[in-house]
Structures are given as structure tokens and as C-alpha cells.
Amino acid sequence: MTCHHDDNDLFQQAMGDVTPLKTCGSTLWLPVSAPRPDRDRQQELQLDNPLTSGLLEIVPCTTDLAWQAAGMQQGVVDKLWLGKYAPQASIDLRGVSVEQCRQRLYLFIGQAQQENWRNLLIVHGKGRHDRSHANIVRSYLMRWLPQFESVQAFCAARPQDGGSGACYVGLRKSEQARQENRERHAKRSR
Secondary structure, three states: OHHHHHHHHHHHHHOOOOOOOOOHHHOOOOOOOOOOOHHHHHHHHHHOOOOOOOOOOOOOOOOOOEEEOOOOOHHHHHHHHOOOOOOOEEEEOOOOOHHHHHHHHHHHHHHHHHHOOOEEEEEOOOOOOOOOHHHHHHHHHHHHHHHOOOEEEEEEOOHHHOHHHEEEEEEOOOHHHHHHHHHHHHHHOO
16 A cells, blocks of 8 residues: 555656646547558558449340450460469459459459469359349459459359359559560560
8 A cells, every 4th residue: 555655646746736727628639640550551442443333234144254355366365265374363252242342353453463463263153043142243243344454354264263153364464574575585586
């Protein structure tokens, strides 16, 4: 008890010349700002997410998921469809809400661009009927993927990679990869 009393005396001595605030209600206490975690950075990126989730044209389950950008070489698209390009990364969107799919896809494609990945696998699941959740996600992918400037083609995956429940995505080469390619070919031609 003596120790507690000594602490109280020391506190009173230290606070002897301090005057209390008249009205604490008018004082605004701001929280100390801590460093922002990665999740906040991801939320900032989502503010730039142009992918929409409004009205949707349902793609029938019987229709293949496929698209290619104008000027795309058919041979490259055929190799993508045949699974000749091994996926460098994949994302599984099964059982995830449409909004979470939208967010995850946006971050995944952004990461793929940063990592210079060219071949991706997106698993969306198989729907038994056109209004199933898996087919809704698949229909959104049909809308969203062409919105990425870096996506040059996509198509249904081979059975060993998920078949109609997944799709291969081919991305454009980054400028850095193009430059490395030019340098490699220039060395060969000397």
C-alpha cells in the first residue's frame, strides 16, 4: 500500500502546476495514425476497379467461353485452347460471391501484369443450369476479361485443368518482356 501512496504523491507533484481543461466536450482527440496494412492498399486499388457487376447477359451453359482480341494470331489462340501454354498462376473463384470475384479477378490480373505472367488459369466452377452461381460467375468473366487491356484471349480449359469449369487466359507481353525478346533476337542475328 505504501508503494501506491508514493505513486500518488509523485503524480500530484508532477501535476501541481497543470490546470484542467474547462470543457472536455469541445476537445477533439484524433487517433494516432498507424501504418496502413496491405489490405488498405488493396482497397485503394479497388477504387480504380472498372469491372461492373450490373445487368448481365447470361451465357448459356452450352456455349463455350472464348474470346480473342482483334489482330490476335489464330495459331496462338489454338495453342491456348489446346493447353500448350502451361498456366503460370491460377485463381479459384468457386463458391465466392460475384463482388468478391470482381475484386479478386482485378487484383489477380494486376499481379499477373506485375509478375510478367502470360498464361493464367481461372477456375469458376461448372453450373448445371444457366442460372447457377457458377454460370453467373462464368458469364461475368465473359464480360470482365475483355475489359482488361492486357488480356489478349481466353477460352475453356482442357479437361485435366477443369474443362468447362475453368478457362485459360493469355496476356500480352509486358514492354519489358518485349524489350528482352528484341535483345535476344538481335544477339542471334549478329
